[in-house]
Amino acid sequence: MKSSDYYERAKMLMPGGVSSPVRAIRPYPFYTTGAAGSRLTTADGTDLIDCCLGFGPLILGHAHPGIREAIERQLASGWLYGTPTPLEIELAGLIVGDHPGLEMIRFVSSGSEATMSAIRLARGYTGKKDIVKVEGGFHGAHDAVLVKAGSGATTLGIPNSAGVLPELVEHTRQVPFNNPEALETLLSANDDIAAFILEPVMGNVGLILPDEGYLAAVREITAAHDVLLIFDEVITGYRVGIGGAQAAYGVKPDLSTFGKIIGGGLPIGAFGGRREIMEMIAPLGPVYQAGTFSGNPLSLAAGIATIRHLHAHSDLYRRMDEAARAIEEAIPRSGRGSFVRLGSMFKHYFRPEVPRDYREVQECDTTAFGKFWKGMLDAGVFLPASQFETNFLSAVHTNQDVDQIIAAYVTCLSE
Numbered sequence: 001m002k003s004s005d006y007y008e009r010a011k012m013l014m015p016g017g018v019s020s021p022v023r024a025i026r027p028y029p030f031y032t033t034g035a036a037g038s039r040l041t042t043a044d045g046t047d048l049i050d051c052c053l054g055f056g057p058l059i060l061g062h063a064h065p066g067i068r069e070a071i072e073r074q075l076a077s078g079w080l081y082g083t084p085t086p087l088e089i090e091l092a093g094l095i096v097g098d099h100p101g102l103e104m105i106r107f108v109s110s111g112s113e114a115t116m117s118a119i120r121l122a123r124g125y126t127g128k129k130d131i132v133k134v135e136g137g138f139h140g141a142h143d144a145v146l147v148k149a150g151s152g153a154t155t156l157g158i159p160n161s162a163g164v165l166p167e168l169v170e171h172t173r174q175v176p177f178n179n180p181e182a183l184e185t186l187l188s189a190n191d192d193i194a195a196f197i198l199e200p201v202m203g204n205v206g207l208i209l210p211d212e213g214y215l216a217a218v219r220e221i222t223a224a225h226d227v228l229l230i231f232d233e234v235i236t237g238y239r240v241g242i243g244g245a246q247a248a249y250g251v252k253p254d255l256s257t258f259g260k261i262i263g264g265g266l267p268i269g270a271f272g273g274r275r276e277i278m279e280m281i282a283p284l285g286p287v288y289q290a291g292t293f294s295g296n297p298l299s300l301a302a303g304i305a306t307i308r309h310l311h312a313h314s315d316l317y318r319r320m321d322e323a324a325r326a327i328e329e330a331i332p333r334s335g336r337g338s339f340v341r342l343g344s345m346f347k348h349y350f351r352p353e354v355p356r357d358y359r360e361v362q363e364c365d366t367t368a369f370g371k372f373w374k375g376m377l378d379a380g381v382f383l384p385a386s387q388f389e390t391n392f393l394s395a396v397h398t399n400q401d402v403d404q405i406i407a408a409y410v411t412c413l414s415e
Ligand SMILES: *Cc1c(COP(=O)(O)O)cnc(C)c1O
Pocket: 109, 110, 111, 112, 113, 115, 138, 139, 140, 141, 199, 203, 204, 232, 233, 234, 235, 259, 260, 268, 269
């Protein structure tokens, strides 16, 4: 069967034919039948260079032999116990050891669950009601954060999800990214704010980098107002380097959330922070949080193998940076577009200047993006199918892959 046939059947069984809206490529998505290294194989018999990489987790590419071996070893010993395991101590030790803002951590099963739990914890710890997020910030698909959210919500033009109670949305305040003054003004006028949650590098509206000094400023402002600072490092954790954005920018949040890379491609999430705050969580404290699959052995094994590999090959960040820089330098400069990059994350915007916040990102020419995206796919390069998602390179993209990506960009941007 071809992708179009699969889609005909899928759309009868699943809304939009998909399990997550960002996958709903028009007129129909391609169906993947296999993957190895930097490449995906589709039901239509094509072979694509993958710059989506599962939306970020696969920093070591598809079916990495070391991770596969770790998963297989764990499979042979069972995959769910309902008891603590030595594996979770090992992964907790690695992640806590790598991040300046962490003293304790709890594992969950997705990034959404991590931010949902971290927000509950912040409210439980401070006894305050409201939270502040950044316009266009994406923290998963739960009620408190589905307000002016990035990712698929931006693509579909959904500012506030239907089904989320207005009285709940009232408790989620918004500020623009890269605007410390707006945060200061909001926090000064309001003494019922538990936490400010943000992606330190915005990765769900394309890619928006923090201005110099912005993260240090939000650290200072939140501390002065007794508001907890939560860094959502679900994308940036182990992507911008070991230690995430908090190490890269030298700013220590009170709480941090993780997902994606820390599970090596299997479902995972985690949140952590200062001991005094984390000890508010059940069974030690009154903030309840639980999950049947939390700390599941397969995800832990894959995560440990990934992080150990990243530790052992730390030059891999430099190599990915060089490969992505080669793409950046080869992209034709035109009045139509702009390019932004941080290490192995990169994005071409159909807007003459690189956007600094959500309002600016919405000025992008999404029609031009759509045409460009299709051209890239036809040239054998799979980018996330939205102007508002980030592209990634893995450690296993070869020089030849990079050359092919560059050639595709050059062709598709000059059309
Ligand atoms: C992907 C993502 C999430 C949600 O993680 P899921 O595992 O998809 O629930 C949360 N925050 C950020 C910054 C993300 O990129």
